[in-house]
Amino acid sequence: MNMLVTPPKTTDAAGPRLARALPGLTEPERLVLSNLPAVTRFVRRNTTLAHEAQPLDRLRLFISGWAKRSVGIGPERQQVLGFVLPGDLDGLVADYRQAAPADVVTLTRCETVEFSLFELLHLTQDYPGIGAALRAYLADEAAILGDQVLRLGRMSAYERVIHLMLELFDRQALGAPDGTRVDFPITQSLVADALGLSVVHVNRQVMRLRKEGLVRLDRRSLTVLNFAKLQSLSGYRTRIRERAPDLASARAS
Amino acid sequence: MNMLVTPPKTTDAAGPRLARALPGLTEPERLVLSNLPAVTRFVRRNTTLAHEAQPLDRLRLFISGWAKRSVGIGPERQQVLGFVLPGDLDGLVADYRQAAPADVVTLTRCETVEFSLFELLHLTQDYPGIGAALRAYLADEAAILGDQVLRLGRMSAYERVIHLMLELFDRQALGAPDGTRVDFPITQSLVADALGLSVVHVNRQVMRLRKEGLVRLDRRSLTVLNFAKLQSLSGYRTRIRERAPDLASARAS
DNA sequence: CGAGTGATTGATCTTTCTCAACCCAGGTGG
């Protein structure tokens, strides 16, 4: 399914992006990551990149576009574990579990960069800082998953919607002032699958938030109009870590 | 609060336990872990070992007893993210996040072994296999958290209770035949906080499972009477990895 | 222009919660 658009080796543009996605690397570590062979791909919307329970041997860095991680239960039910945003990695957990823990499906057209997991992990032997960065990345992912549990367990539908919006806001524009617009290329039906709610009920919460003047939401973007208020309504606490200097600016022209 | 019962250094008994908790280590790696200084502690029931948002500098291995990871939201609401069982580690995520992502509270009297996180991570520089094992451990934890999301998002109360029981069964007696009894030292109220349900409703599901002859459950133990049936009822899939040769046999006499 | 997707709203039904008892076992103080 995936369309390979660029030639197999685009070493010069891709490596630095990976180095940028991982926190706290030293200069030599960044350098060696930059030289890691990489393949840039452009993937259509609605493409399954990884099947649940199917082993993966490559690490995928998202440059642009969104994806979801989801698990199907029964014919009509699916649970979205979380969203993959530009700058996020996918495929790191797979190696240790021998199988991807969930399906990964693109929600928009995506630009991704693929690395050999084997080669990357081999580097950790000589560059322990890379191993540490990978652990830090896993810890970040766990924190985000923990927030997902928080939402689903004890929060009302209203709180869940707010909490998720704030997370997705923070992951794109941490600390930005009220009125900032961020991407929101997902349907309400997808939000419902993430929050364990029906589409209808999600819509009612969104309508309510609009009437209250707390957010603006159209087909592709979200504007948070009163972060502080939303924060106190949902008990949201930032767990997102500041990312290295912005990823987007490093995109191929 | 914690009572220090044993003398500060019990190097000979504790280290091997840590080596045993981590998957796929080589012999020299096991050896060096065995020599890591360690402190054995016996902790009373209901002791908070780690506060949310408070940094941690030590890794804690549970030898016996259970604990919970929980996050409070509001005065009366708490969400249990998961349970810590004998053989599990706590404190690994903390270092990378600078803060524990949740409270850790003992549910029974616990025997734990503490290691310096700094010293352990220092070892990863010379023994990359240890770093890999830590990543594998983090990946395992993420898989268990993912299952928790699955339960909370799209499952009925009945399914949630079954699914959790099977997870806790597998984590103690993976692959054991029907009729096997495992520890279950947690109250229904705690199960409710884990599954995002009210105590009353949890009780109704438990009653139902008893009437249907699928499980036996008393104050401290759970007997799974028909694993296959329960599995198909809840869609449960084993994600637990086989542990190294049993931990209990290594306990100090 | 017709088809399909996603959003929106109303009406009704179901699951789960909340409140309120009551029971039982184990521990404690007199």
Next chain:
DNA sequence: CCACCTGGGTTGAGAAAGATCAATCACTCG
């Protein structure tokens, strides 16, 4: 030894959040 107290479990009844069913609308795309 007993009366009492407490934590946990069990059950019933009414209330509420959220699901389901159904219909309409706006928009995009071939």
